[in-house]
């Protein structure tokens with residue numbers, strides 16, 4: 202397979218002339234799957250202009266008409282599901298079975314928001330004067346810059362772009378460098394659905410160049426970003442200075458709390474999935490496992506067995522539960538934590554590969570313990586398949602350990618006790634709190650986002666996304 206990244210600007214496909222990089226599969230670093238062409242700031246500028254030119258006509262369409270384009274894109278993506286999933290698996294290493302699920306999630310999100318074009322979006326407010334009708338309506342923001350990470354190369358862009366588009370905005374999308382081939386395919390689905398020129402523009406390039414230019418100097422009306430906390434905080438500061446409406450979804454250090462009355466089988470399967478699917482590269486991944494002392498040994502043994510049984514192989518092998526991490530840079534970052542675990546912690550379990558790990562960027566799933574609650578393994582986002590087990594005496598200690606984090610994205614508790622469940626739902630400092638469910642996997646029709654340094658306090662997905670991509674206009678008519 203040889204793909205090339207392209208930019209889509211004002212309805213035209215462009216292959217920018219400039220730096221080219223061969224894209225190698227993280228599952229097999231000798232396999233070239235395509236070529237990425239970095240665009241320069243000039244292309245981003247053209248894209249912003251094209252988005253401005255298209256915005257009036259797009260916002261003037263009825264919601265139903267805008268929705269038809271989303272329905273059409275969904276149908277095309279569903280037809281191409283296997284192809285898109287395969288390309289993404291090859292490009293960033295997510296196992297093919299998971300990747301198919303992700304593309305289907307993208308299709309469902311498109312359909313969900315397509316329907317929003319004909320739903321109520323304002324309210325009537327009684328006036329203090331007679332003969333006055335006072336109401337609100339939600340109107341578009343204008344040109345929205347969308348900056349996305351590589352770990353959900355299809356679903357995250359779509360959960361930003363679908364609500365932005367149905368709300369009447371036009372878009373300039375800057376995907377992560379290592380998901381650029383997939384991004385070009387996703388944009389192609391919108392192009393094949395005959396989305397009018399300039400409504401969606403794709404600019405493939407470096408975050409520090411294209412992303413930074415969009416945020417710092419381009420004429421944008423809003424920005425939606427998902428990525429690391431360090432980058433997100435910088436972006437937030439720049440947007441605040443320019444009074445650009447922004448949304449930053451960032452890192453996590455999510456805890457799964459296992460109480461003594463938990464259904465052990467259920468807890469183990471949810472923890473293994475939360476910690477190790479996508480090789481732990483989810484903002485919602487389970488990274489800390491907090492267990493009551495009484496059942497710590499039992500849980501450890503069950504997790505050890507489950508981890509040893511995991512199938513670790515190439516991302517395109519349908520049997521693989523875990524593939525490689527996404528890139529060399531990602532491998533090096535995660536490996537620092539693996540080395541720390543080996544030197545400062547007790548390694549309770551480590552997976553065994555079914556491939557030659559030297560073939561790609563493979564990190565074995567690892568369960569560690571024996572570190573203090575302020576060790577980097579416990580405090581920092583690893584974004585890889587390494588989870589730390591922490592033992593506590595009771596639910597009080599479990600909750601305070603869970604909340605001892607600068608992040609607050611998701612948290613889970615495993616218990617059969619209703620009081621414990623409700624207490625955790627009330628006291629866990631996280632935007633998404635779950636009982637007897639893994640930390641990852643929040644459904645697309647529900648608000649998604651975090652507390653503390655995980656998010657800029659807005660929410661994505663569901664109806665909440667429509668709040669971000671619109672502004673309220675208050676109208677009054679005397680008659």
Ligand code: NAD
Pocket residue numbers: 348349350351352353375376377378406407408409411412413414416427428429430432433435436450451452453483484485582584610655
């Ligand atoms: P990243 O911050 O390195 O990059 C994210 C995006 O920002 C990329 O498109 C990148 O090119 C761009 N970028 C980089 N520097 C920029 C700059 N100076 N100005 C503008 N744009 C810039 O993150 P990543 O490595 O791609 O993704 C991993 C991170 O994303 C993890 O921390 C993870 O927790 C987080 N994440 C969060 C969520 C969530 O919803 N909270 C979801 C997925 C991933």
